[in-house]
Amino acid sequence: MKRFKQASSVIKTLTENGFEAYFVGGSVRDSIIGRPIGDIDIATSALPEDVMRLFPRHVPVGIEHGTVIVLHEDIPYEVTTFRTEGDYEDFRRPTSVQFVRSLDEDLQRRDFTMNAIAMKETGEIVDLFGGQEAIVKKEIATVGNPVDRFQEDALRMMRGIRFVSTLGFTLEEGTKQAIIEYGHLLEHIAIERIAVEFEKLLVGTHCAKALQLLVETKLYEHLPYLQMCGDFISKAAEHDWSFFKNDIEAWAFFLYCVREEHPSVFLRQWKFSNKKIKEIVSVLLYVKAREKQEWDACLLYKAGKDVAVMAERVYEGIMNTYLHSNVEHIGKVYDDLPICNRQQLQVSGNDLLSWSKEQAGPWVANVLQKIEEEVVYGRLKNEKECIKEWLHRCNLL
Ligand code: ATP
Ligand code: MG
Numbered sequence: 001m002k003r004f005k006q007a008s009s010v011i012k013t014l015t016e017n018g019f020e021a022y023f024v025g026g027s028v029r030d031s032i033i034g035r036p037i038g039d040i041d042i043a044t045s046a047l048p049e050d051v052m053r054l055f056p057r058h059v060p061v062g063i064e065h066g067t068v069i070v071l072h073e074d075i076p077y078e079v080t081t082f083r084t085e086g087d088y089e090d091f092r093r094p095t096s097v098q099f100v101r102s103l104d105e106d107l108q109r110r111d112f113t114m115n116a117i118a119m120k121e122t123g124e125i126v127d128l129f130g131g132q133e134a135i136v137k138k139e140i141a142t143v144g145n146p147v148d149r150f151q152e153d154a155l156r157m158m159r160g161i162r163f164v165s166t167l168g169f170t171l172e173e174g175t176k177q178a179i180i181e182y183g184h185l186l187e188h189i190a191i192e193r194i195a196v197e198f199e200k201l202l203v204g205t206h207c208a209k210a211l212q213l214l215v216e217t218k219l220y221e222h223l224p225y226l227q228m229c230g231d232f233i234s235k236a237a238e239h240d241w242s243f244f245k246n247d248i249e250a251w252a253f254f255l256y257c258v259r260e261e262h263p264s265v266f267l268r269q270w271k272f273s274n275k276k277i278k279e280i281v282s283v284l285l286y287v288k289a290r291e292k293q294e295w296d297a298c299l300l301y302k303a304g305k306d307v308a309v310m311a312e313r314v315y316e317g318i319m320n321t322y323l324h325s326n327v328e329h330i331g332k333v334y335d336d337l338p339i340c341n342r343q344q345l346q347v348s349g350n351d352l353l354s355w356s357k358e359q360a361g362p363w364v365a366n367v368l369q370k371i372e373e374e375v376v377y378g379r380l381k382n383e384k385e386c387i388k389e390w391l392h393r394c395n396l397l
Contacts (some may be wrong), residue, residue, distance in 0.1 A: 003029055004119075007040045010079070013054055013112050016124065019046040020082075022103060022118035022126065029114045032135050042070075042079045042137040043106050043118065047099060051079050065097050082106040085152070086107050104128060108143060111156045112163065116143050121128060134172075140164065141172035150178055153186035158197045159215050165204025171213065179217045186222040194223065195270045202250040206239035225266055232258040243322045245314060248276070252283040252314045279307075286311035287318070295330055297337055301376045305334040336377050338382050346384045355388060356397050 004023060005391060014021035015017055021044040027037040044051065048063045057071040066081035082383050083097045084105050103118055110116040117131040123314060125132065129143050140163050142156065152156050152307055157179045171179070186194070201210050208235040214220040216232050236257035244250045255263045263284055268278040286303045290311055293299065300308050312327050349364045371387055374380035380390050389396045 001037075001333055002038060003027075003040060004031070004123075006073060007042070007077055008073065008121045010042060010055070010077055012068055013049075013278045014042075014044050014079075015121070016047070017050075017054060019044050019050065020077075020103060022120060023047070024107075024118045025110070025115055028119045028125075029131070029135065031119075032117070032132060035167075040077055042077055043082055043103065044079055045082055045101065045103075046079075047081055051081070055079075060326070066099055067192075080270075084109050088331065106365045110321050111149065111153075111159055113143055114142050114163075114169075117175075138167075138169040139172045140167075140169050141175050144180075146175045146178035147182060150182045151186060154182070155189045155193050155197065157183060157186060157193055157219060158201075159188075159219070161210050161219060162197045162201040162204065164213055165201040165207050165210035167204075168206040168209065176217060179219055183217060183222050186219065191224050191269070192271050195272065199247055199251070200252055202241075203244075203247050205242060207250070208237045208239065211237035223229055226258065226267060229258040239317055239320070240322060241317075243317055248279050248283060249282045249310050252287065252310070253317050255280070255284065255316060256287060256314065282307050283310045283314060287314050290315045291318075295333065297333070297376050297378065298373060300330065300334050301337055301340070305331065308334065338378055340373075342368070342372060344382070345375065345384050347387050351384070351388075352391075352397070355391070367391070370396065 004027075007023070011021040011023070021042055024043040025039060025041045029042045030037040046054070048060070048068050049275050051068045051070065052058050052060060055068075055070040055072070058072070059069040059076070061067055061078075065081045069076045070079050071077075082101065083099050083101060085097050089111050092137065102384060103126065107116045107118060107126070113129040113131040113134045115131070116127075116129050118126040119125070123303075130151050134141055140160050142160075153228050160175060160179065164171060186375055201207060204210060211233050214223075215237070217228050218230075219317075220230060220233055220284050227231070236254065239253075239257075241250065241253075244253060251267075255266065264277055264281050267280060272280075284304075286299070286307055288302075289299060295308065295312070301309065308330050309327055316322050316326060334340075345368070348366060349369075352359055352364050352367055371380065371391075374390070375382045375387075380386060
Protein backbone atom coordinates (compact mmCIF):
# COMPACT_ATOMS: atom_id res chain seq x y z
CA MET A 1 0.00 0.00 0.00
CA LYS A 2 1.27 3.44 -0.95
CA ARG A 3 1.01 5.00 2.51
CA PHE A 4 3.03 2.21 4.16
CA LYS A 5 5.56 2.35 1.33
CA GLN A 6 6.06 6.05 1.96
CA ALA A 7 6.45 5.39 5.69
CA SER A 8 8.81 2.46 5.24
CA SER A 9 11.88 4.65 5.01
CA VAL A 10 11.26 5.77 8.61
CA ILE A 11 11.33 2.11 9.66
CA LYS A 12 14.41 1.46 7.49
CA THR A 13 16.34 4.31 9.10
CA LEU A 14 15.61 2.79 12.51
CA THR A 15 16.49 -0.80 11.55
CA GLU A 16 19.66 0.22 9.69
CA ASN A 17 20.80 1.80 12.94
CA GLY A 18 20.35 -1.42 14.85
CA PHE A 19 16.86 -0.87 16.28
CA GLU A 20 13.67 -2.82 15.80
CA ALA A 21 10.70 -0.97 14.30
CA TYR A 22 7.17 -1.97 13.27
CA PHE A 23 3.93 -0.48 12.08
CA VAL A 24 1.37 -0.93 14.86
CA GLY A 25 -2.17 -0.14 15.95
CA GLY A 26 -5.04 1.26 13.92
CA SER A 27 -3.30 1.51 10.55
CA VAL A 28 -2.32 -2.18 10.55
CA ARG A 29 -5.82 -3.16 11.70
CA ASP A 30 -7.52 -1.03 9.05
CA SER A 31 -5.29 -2.26 6.22
CA ILE A 32 -6.13 -5.87 7.13
CA ILE A 33 -9.83 -4.99 7.22
CA GLY A 34 -9.46 -3.17 3.93
CA ARG A 35 -10.75 0.20 5.09
CA PRO A 36 -8.96 3.52 4.56
CA ILE A 37 -6.17 3.97 7.09
CA GLY A 38 -5.76 6.97 9.39
CA ASP A 39 -2.49 7.97 11.00
CA ILE A 40 0.42 5.57 10.76
CA ASP A 41 1.99 4.71 14.13
CA ILE A 42 5.38 3.08 14.54
CA ALA A 43 6.69 1.18 17.58
CA THR A 44 10.43 0.87 18.06
CA SER A 45 13.12 -0.36 20.44
CA ALA A 46 14.91 2.98 19.99
CA LEU A 47 14.65 5.41 22.91
CA PRO A 48 13.15 8.86 22.25
CA GLU A 49 16.60 10.46 22.26
CA ASP A 50 17.76 8.02 19.56
CA VAL A 51 14.67 8.77 17.50
CA MET A 52 15.24 12.51 17.78
CA ARG A 53 18.89 12.10 16.83
CA LEU A 54 18.09 9.97 13.77
CA PHE A 55 15.32 12.26 12.55
CA PRO A 56 16.25 15.93 12.74
CA ARG A 57 12.74 16.87 11.68
CA HIS A 58 10.72 15.88 14.72
CA VAL A 59 8.32 17.17 17.35
CA PRO A 60 8.85 15.85 20.87
CA VAL A 61 5.14 15.59 21.76
CA GLY A 62 5.25 13.15 24.64
CA ILE A 63 8.78 12.07 25.44
CA GLU A 64 7.77 10.95 28.92
CA HIS A 65 5.45 8.43 27.25
CA GLY A 66 8.09 7.59 24.67
CA THR A 67 6.42 9.36 21.75
CA VAL A 68 8.15 11.51 19.16
CA ILE A 69 6.47 12.76 16.00
CA VAL A 70 8.77 12.28 13.05
CA LEU A 71 8.20 14.27 9.87
CA HIS A 72 9.07 12.46 6.67
CA GLU A 73 8.19 14.03 3.32
CA ASP A 74 6.03 16.40 5.37
CA ILE A 75 3.92 13.55 6.73
CA PRO A 76 3.90 13.11 10.52
CA TYR A 77 4.44 9.67 12.06
CA GLU A 78 4.04 8.88 15.74
CA VAL A 79 7.12 6.91 16.71
CA THR A 80 6.79 5.37 20.18
CA THR A 81 9.37 3.41 22.14
CA PHE A 82 8.30 -0.13 23.15
CA ARG A 83 6.78 0.30 26.56
CA THR A 84 4.57 -1.18 29.21
CA GLU A 85 2.43 0.97 31.37
CA GLY A 86 3.96 0.22 34.77
CA ASP A 87 1.48 0.61 37.60
CA TYR A 88 -2.03 1.76 36.95
CA GLU A 89 -3.52 3.99 39.58
CA ASP A 90 -7.17 4.67 40.18
CA PHE A 91 -8.37 2.83 37.05
CA ARG A 92 -6.68 5.44 34.91
CA ARG A 93 -3.96 5.29 32.35
CA PRO A 94 -0.69 5.60 34.27
CA THR A 95 1.24 8.84 34.21
CA SER A 96 4.55 7.03 34.10
CA VAL A 97 5.55 4.33 31.66
CA GLN A 98 8.40 1.87 31.50
CA PHE A 99 10.36 1.37 28.34
CA VAL A 100 10.88 -2.28 27.50
CA ARG A 101 13.16 -4.27 25.21
CA SER A 102 10.67 -6.38 23.31
CA LEU A 103 7.82 -5.85 20.93
CA ASP A 104 5.91 -8.64 22.70
CA GLU A 105 5.54 -6.65 25.90
CA ASP A 106 4.52 -3.57 23.96
CA LEU A 107 1.78 -5.47 22.13
CA GLN A 108 0.57 -6.94 25.39
CA ARG A 109 -0.28 -3.51 26.84
CA ARG A 110 -2.56 -2.66 23.92
CA ASP A 111 -6.32 -2.64 24.40
CA PHE A 112 -7.87 -5.01 21.86
CA THR A 113 -6.44 -7.96 19.94
CA MET A 114 -7.23 -6.28 16.60
CA ASN A 115 -5.16 -3.28 17.77
CA ALA A 116 -2.24 -5.40 18.94
CA ILE A 117 -0.97 -6.52 15.54
CA ALA A 118 2.44 -5.34 14.33
CA MET A 119 3.69 -5.31 10.76
CA LYS A 120 7.27 -5.30 9.54
CA GLU A 121 8.35 -3.02 6.76
CA THR A 122 8.33 -6.10 4.51
CA GLY A 123 4.63 -6.64 5.20
CA GLU A 124 5.26 -9.59 7.52
CA ILE A 125 2.71 -9.68 10.35
CA VAL A 126 3.42 -10.26 14.05
CA ASP A 127 0.15 -11.31 15.66
CA LEU A 128 0.58 -12.76 19.13
CA PHE A 129 -2.99 -12.54 20.41
CA GLY A 130 -5.17 -13.71 17.53
CA GLY A 131 -5.91 -10.24 16.21
CA GLN A 132 -6.32 -11.37 12.61
CA GLU A 133 -8.75 -14.10 13.64
CA ALA A 134 -10.76 -11.49 15.61
CA ILE A 135 -10.89 -9.30 12.51
CA VAL A 136 -12.19 -12.21 10.42
CA LYS A 137 -14.83 -12.86 13.10
CA LYS A 138 -15.49 -9.11 13.32
CA GLU A 139 -14.99 -9.35 17.05
CA ILE A 140 -13.64 -6.85 19.58
CA ALA A 141 -11.84 -8.69 22.37
CA THR A 142 -9.39 -7.38 24.95
CA VAL A 143 -5.79 -8.57 25.00
CA GLY A 144 -5.96 -10.82 28.07
CA ASN A 145 -8.63 -10.79 30.77
CA PRO A 146 -11.14 -7.99 30.11
CA VAL A 147 -11.78 -7.39 33.82
CA ASP A 148 -8.08 -6.81 34.47
CA ARG A 149 -7.68 -4.66 31.38
CA PHE A 150 -10.68 -2.45 32.22
CA GLN A 151 -9.50 -2.11 35.80
CA GLU A 152 -6.15 -0.87 34.51
CA ASP A 153 -7.76 1.73 32.26
CA ALA A 154 -11.53 2.08 32.28
CA LEU A 155 -11.55 4.22 29.13
CA ARG A 156 -11.04 1.00 27.18
CA MET A 157 -14.71 0.15 27.77
CA MET A 158 -15.73 3.34 25.99
CA ARG A 159 -13.17 2.61 23.26
CA GLY A 160 -14.61 -0.87 22.77
CA ILE A 161 -18.06 0.54 22.07
CA ARG A 162 -16.72 3.32 19.84
CA PHE A 163 -14.96 0.64 17.74
CA VAL A 164 -18.38 -1.03 17.38
CA SER A 165 -19.48 2.25 15.84
CA THR A 166 -16.48 2.85 13.58
CA LEU A 167 -15.99 -0.76 12.43
CA GLY A 168 -19.42 -2.37 12.83
CA PHE A 169 -17.82 -5.25 14.77
CA THR A 170 -19.39 -7.01 17.76
CA LEU A 171 -18.08 -7.12 21.32
CA GLU A 172 -16.73 -10.53 22.32
CA GLU A 173 -19.04 -11.92 25.01
CA GLY A 174 -16.56 -11.82 27.93
CA THR A 175 -15.54 -8.28 26.97
CA LYS A 176 -19.19 -7.22 26.90
CA GLN A 177 -19.94 -8.87 30.26
CA ALA A 178 -16.96 -7.08 31.82
CA ILE A 179 -18.32 -3.75 30.58
CA ILE A 180 -21.71 -4.55 32.14
CA GLU A 181 -20.02 -5.38 35.43
CA TYR A 182 -17.30 -2.75 35.59
CA GLY A 183 -18.92 0.18 33.75
CA HIS A 184 -18.86 2.23 36.95
CA LEU A 185 -15.07 2.48 36.70
CA LEU A 186 -15.57 4.92 33.82
CA GLU A 187 -16.36 7.52 36.48
CA HIS A 188 -12.64 7.70 37.27
CA ILE A 189 -11.80 8.82 33.75
CA ALA A 190 -11.20 12.44 32.73
CA ILE A 191 -14.10 13.83 30.75
CA GLU A 192 -11.78 15.02 27.94
CA ARG A 193 -10.69 11.45 27.20
CA ILE A 194 -14.29 10.21 27.25
CA ALA A 195 -15.36 13.06 24.96
CA VAL A 196 -12.79 12.10 22.29
CA GLU A 197 -14.05 8.52 22.16
CA PHE A 198 -17.72 9.48 22.41
CA GLU A 199 -17.40 11.84 19.47
CA LYS A 200 -15.77 9.09 17.38
CA LEU A 201 -18.75 6.94 18.35
CA LEU A 202 -21.22 9.61 17.19
CA VAL A 203 -19.64 10.02 13.76
CA GLY A 204 -19.00 6.30 13.21
CA THR A 205 -20.75 4.43 10.39
CA HIS A 206 -22.48 2.09 12.84
CA CYS A 207 -23.40 4.71 15.43
CA ALA A 208 -26.92 3.38 16.00
CA LYS A 209 -25.57 -0.06 16.87
CA ALA A 210 -23.09 1.46 19.34
CA LEU A 211 -25.75 3.64 20.99
CA GLN A 212 -27.90 0.56 21.48
CA LEU A 213 -24.95 -1.16 23.11
CA LEU A 214 -24.35 1.82 25.43
CA VAL A 215 -27.87 1.23 26.72
CA GLU A 216 -27.66 -2.56 26.74
CA THR A 217 -24.44 -2.56 28.80
CA LYS A 218 -25.73 0.38 30.86
CA LEU A 219 -22.41 2.13 30.25
CA TYR A 220 -24.33 5.35 29.57
CA GLU A 221 -25.20 5.44 33.29
CA HIS A 222 -21.57 6.31 33.92
CA LEU A 223 -21.23 8.93 31.22
CA PRO A 224 -21.16 12.49 32.53
CA TYR A 225 -24.62 14.14 32.59
CA LEU A 226 -26.29 11.29 30.68
CA GLN A 227 -27.16 9.03 33.62
CA MET A 228 -30.90 9.52 33.18
CA CYS A 229 -31.00 9.34 29.38
CA GLY A 230 -31.27 5.61 28.69
CA ASP A 231 -34.69 5.77 27.02
CA PHE A 232 -33.75 8.78 24.93
CA ILE A 233 -30.51 7.13 23.79
CA SER A 234 -32.49 3.99 22.87
CA LYS A 235 -34.82 6.10 20.76
CA ALA A 236 -31.84 7.89 19.17
CA ALA A 237 -30.50 4.47 18.18
CA GLU A 238 -33.55 3.95 15.95
CA HIS A 239 -32.44 6.76 13.65
CA ASP A 240 -30.25 6.65 10.56
CA TRP A 241 -27.10 8.39 11.74
CA SER A 242 -25.28 7.93 8.46
CA PHE A 243 -27.30 10.90 7.12
CA PHE A 244 -25.23 13.33 9.19
CA LYS A 245 -22.12 14.73 7.63
CA ASN A 246 -19.96 15.89 10.52
CA ASP A 247 -19.38 16.04 14.27
CA ILE A 248 -21.40 19.25 14.68
CA GLU A 249 -24.54 17.74 13.14
CA ALA A 250 -24.08 14.52 15.10
CA TRP A 251 -23.72 16.37 18.41
CA ALA A 252 -26.67 18.64 17.67
CA PHE A 253 -28.83 15.62 16.83
CA PHE A 254 -27.65 13.72 19.90
CA LEU A 255 -28.35 16.63 22.25
CA TYR A 256 -31.77 17.06 20.65
CA CYS A 257 -32.51 13.34 21.12
CA VAL A 258 -31.56 13.37 24.81
CA ARG A 259 -33.65 16.55 25.22
CA GLU A 260 -30.78 18.49 26.71
CA GLU A 261 -32.29 21.80 27.74
CA HIS A 262 -28.99 23.58 28.21
CA PRO A 263 -26.72 22.33 25.42
CA SER A 264 -24.09 24.99 26.01
CA VAL A 265 -23.78 24.02 29.68
CA PHE A 266 -23.57 20.33 28.75
CA LEU A 267 -20.90 20.97 26.13
CA ARG A 268 -18.90 23.19 28.45
CA GLN A 269 -18.98 20.45 31.08
CA TRP A 270 -17.74 18.04 28.43
CA LYS A 271 -14.85 20.49 27.92
CA PHE A 272 -15.38 21.34 24.26
CA SER A 273 -13.83 24.46 22.76
CA ASN A 274 -15.89 27.66 22.71
CA LYS A 275 -15.84 27.63 18.92
CA LYS A 276 -17.35 24.17 18.75
CA ILE A 277 -19.95 24.93 21.43
CA LYS A 278 -21.01 28.02 19.51
CA GLU A 279 -21.46 26.06 16.29
CA ILE A 280 -23.48 23.24 17.84
CA VAL A 281 -25.67 25.62 19.83
CA SER A 282 -26.29 27.74 16.78
CA VAL A 283 -27.33 24.70 14.72
CA LEU A 284 -29.74 23.69 17.50
CA LEU A 285 -31.17 27.21 17.58
CA TYR A 286 -32.05 27.05 13.89
CA VAL A 287 -33.41 23.52 14.27
CA LYS A 288 -35.87 25.02 16.78
CA ALA A 289 -36.67 27.86 14.36
CA ARG A 290 -37.15 25.35 11.54
CA GLU A 291 -39.69 23.47 13.65
CA LYS A 292 -41.83 26.61 13.68
CA GLN A 293 -41.49 27.70 10.07
CA GLU A 294 -40.16 26.85 6.62
CA TRP A 295 -36.86 28.36 5.59
CA ASP A 296 -37.49 31.80 4.16
CA ALA A 297 -35.00 34.36 2.90
CA CYS A 298 -34.74 36.11 6.27
CA LEU A 299 -34.18 32.96 8.34
CA LEU A 300 -31.60 31.70 5.85
CA TYR A 301 -29.84 35.06 5.81
CA LYS A 302 -29.61 35.11 9.61
CA ALA A 303 -28.42 31.53 9.90
CA GLY A 304 -25.88 31.63 7.09
CA LYS A 305 -25.56 28.81 4.58
CA ASP A 306 -23.41 26.40 6.60
CA VAL A 307 -25.50 26.54 9.75
CA ALA A 308 -28.76 26.39 7.77
CA VAL A 309 -27.67 23.29 5.85
CA MET A 310 -26.55 21.56 9.06
CA ALA A 311 -29.75 22.56 10.87
CA GLU A 312 -31.86 21.24 7.99
CA ARG A 313 -30.07 17.91 8.02
CA VAL A 314 -30.63 17.59 11.78
CA TYR A 315 -34.28 18.57 11.27
CA GLU A 316 -34.66 15.96 8.54
CA GLY A 317 -33.26 13.42 11.01
CA ILE A 318 -35.73 14.46 13.70
CA MET A 319 -38.62 14.20 11.25
CA ASN A 320 -37.31 10.86 9.98
CA THR A 321 -37.57 12.12 6.41
CA TYR A 322 -33.86 12.31 5.50
CA LEU A 323 -34.51 14.23 2.31
CA HIS A 324 -31.27 15.20 0.59
CA SER A 325 -33.29 17.29 -1.85
CA ASN A 326 -34.45 19.65 0.93
CA VAL A 327 -30.87 20.20 2.02
CA GLU A 328 -29.79 20.92 -1.55
CA HIS A 329 -32.74 23.25 -2.02
CA ILE A 330 -31.55 25.39 0.90
CA GLY A 331 -28.15 25.78 -0.69
CA LYS A 332 -29.75 27.01 -3.91
CA VAL A 333 -32.14 29.45 -2.20
CA TYR A 334 -29.25 30.84 -0.19
CA ASP A 335 -27.12 31.36 -3.29
CA ASP A 336 -30.00 33.39 -4.77
CA LEU A 337 -30.26 35.76 -1.79
CA PRO A 338 -29.75 39.38 -2.93
CA ILE A 339 -27.16 39.88 -0.19
CA CYS A 340 -25.36 37.55 2.20
CA ASN A 341 -24.23 40.07 4.79
CA ARG A 342 -24.60 43.69 5.77
CA GLN A 343 -21.33 44.68 4.10
CA GLN A 344 -22.95 43.95 0.75
CA LEU A 345 -25.67 46.53 1.37
CA GLN A 346 -25.16 49.47 -0.98
CA VAL A 347 -25.79 52.03 1.78
CA SER A 348 -23.96 52.52 5.05
CA GLY A 349 -24.65 54.35 8.29
CA ASN A 350 -22.61 57.27 6.94
CA ASP A 351 -24.90 57.53 3.89
CA LEU A 352 -27.94 57.71 6.17
CA LEU A 353 -26.31 60.44 8.27
CA SER A 354 -25.36 62.47 5.21
CA TRP A 355 -28.92 62.22 3.85
CA SER A 356 -30.58 63.12 7.14
CA LYS A 357 -30.61 66.21 9.30
CA GLU A 358 -30.73 64.07 12.42
CA GLN A 359 -27.78 63.49 14.75
CA ALA A 360 -26.22 60.03 14.93
CA GLY A 361 -28.06 57.68 17.29
CA PRO A 362 -29.69 54.28 17.62
CA TRP A 363 -32.07 55.18 14.75
CA VAL A 364 -29.24 54.56 12.24
CA ALA A 365 -28.94 50.87 13.19
CA ASN A 366 -32.74 50.50 13.23
CA VAL A 367 -33.13 51.98 9.75
CA LEU A 368 -30.25 49.90 8.39
CA GLN A 369 -31.94 46.80 9.72
CA LYS A 370 -35.20 47.73 7.98
CA ILE A 371 -33.37 48.28 4.70
CA GLU A 372 -31.55 45.00 5.13
CA GLU A 373 -34.80 43.10 5.63
CA GLU A 374 -36.47 44.70 2.58
CA VAL A 375 -33.46 43.87 0.43
CA VAL A 376 -33.16 40.29 1.73
CA TYR A 377 -36.85 39.65 1.01
CA GLY A 378 -36.33 41.05 -2.50
CA ARG A 379 -38.83 43.88 -2.00
CA LEU A 380 -36.23 46.58 -2.44
CA LYS A 381 -33.40 46.77 -4.97
CA ASN A 382 -29.92 46.89 -3.44
CA GLU A 383 -29.07 50.17 -5.21
CA LYS A 384 -28.23 53.44 -3.52
CA GLU A 385 -30.79 55.57 -5.37
CA CYS A 386 -33.62 53.05 -4.95
CA ILE A 387 -32.92 52.77 -1.24
CA LYS A 388 -32.80 56.55 -0.79
CA GLU A 389 -36.09 56.97 -2.59
CA TRP A 390 -37.69 54.18 -0.52
CA LEU A 391 -36.49 55.84 2.70
CA HIS A 392 -38.14 59.11 1.68
CA ARG A 393 -41.32 57.35 0.69
CA CYS A 394 -41.51 55.64 4.08
CA ASN A 395 -40.60 58.82 5.98
CA LEU A 396 -37.58 57.12 7.43
CA LEU A 397 -35.20 59.99 6.74
P1 ATP B 1 -8.33 5.10 15.01
O1 ATP B 1 -7.99 4.60 13.67
O2 ATP B 1 -9.78 5.30 15.20
O3 ATP B 1 -7.46 6.25 15.49
P2 ATP B 1 -6.63 3.52 16.66
O4 ATP B 1 -6.63 2.03 16.93
O5 ATP B 1 -5.48 4.06 15.87
O6 ATP B 1 -8.01 3.88 16.00
P3 ATP B 1 -5.79 5.33 18.72
O7 ATP B 1 -6.59 5.93 19.82
O8 ATP B 1 -5.22 6.21 17.69
O9 ATP B 1 -6.73 4.22 18.08
O10 ATP B 1 -4.64 4.49 19.42
C1 ATP B 1 -3.57 3.88 18.70
C2 ATP B 1 -3.22 2.51 19.31
O11 ATP B 1 -2.77 2.68 20.66
C3 ATP B 1 -4.40 1.54 19.42
O12 ATP B 1 -4.58 0.81 18.22
C4 ATP B 1 -3.98 0.66 20.58
O13 ATP B 1 -3.06 -0.32 20.15
C5 ATP B 1 -3.25 1.62 21.48
N1 ATP B 1 -4.13 2.24 22.51
C6 ATP B 1 -4.77 3.43 22.44
N2 ATP B 1 -5.44 3.70 23.57
C7 ATP B 1 -5.23 2.66 24.39
C8 ATP B 1 -5.64 2.34 25.73
N3 ATP B 1 -6.44 3.15 26.42
N4 ATP B 1 -5.20 1.18 26.26
C9 ATP B 1 -4.39 0.36 25.56
N5 ATP B 1 -3.97 0.59 24.32
C10 ATP B 1 -4.37 1.71 23.73
MG1 MG C 1 -5.15 6.23 15.53
